[in-house]
Amino acid sequence: MxxxxxxxxxxxxxxxxxxxxxxxxxxxxxxxxxxxxCCRPFEVKLACSPGKVLQVEVDPG
Ligand SMILES: [Zn+2]
Incomplete structure (x- = not known):
């Protein structure tokens, strides 16, 4: 895996x-x-289980 x-x-x-x-x-x-x-930083919130990404959420902060 x-x-x-x-x-x-x-x-x-x-x-x-x-x-x-x-x-x-x-x-x-x-x-x-x-x-x-554009070189601006943003935050990505992740929820995972081993081998799989369950949720990806982009947050401009
Ligand atoms: Zn950009």
């Missing part, structure tokens, strides 16, 4: 789509992602 899963997320400021690598061994995690295009 792959514990690391790649997920697409969309920047809430400019709409640019980027991919994040999620460690699904952590049930709930908050990541801060810097947008490659």
């Amino acid at each position: 792959e514990i690391e899963v790649t997920k697409p997320v969309q920047c809430p400021f400019c709409g640019h789509q980027t991919e994040i690598v999620v460690d699904t061994s952590t049930p709930a995690d908050d990541l801060t992602v810097d947008c490659e295009r």
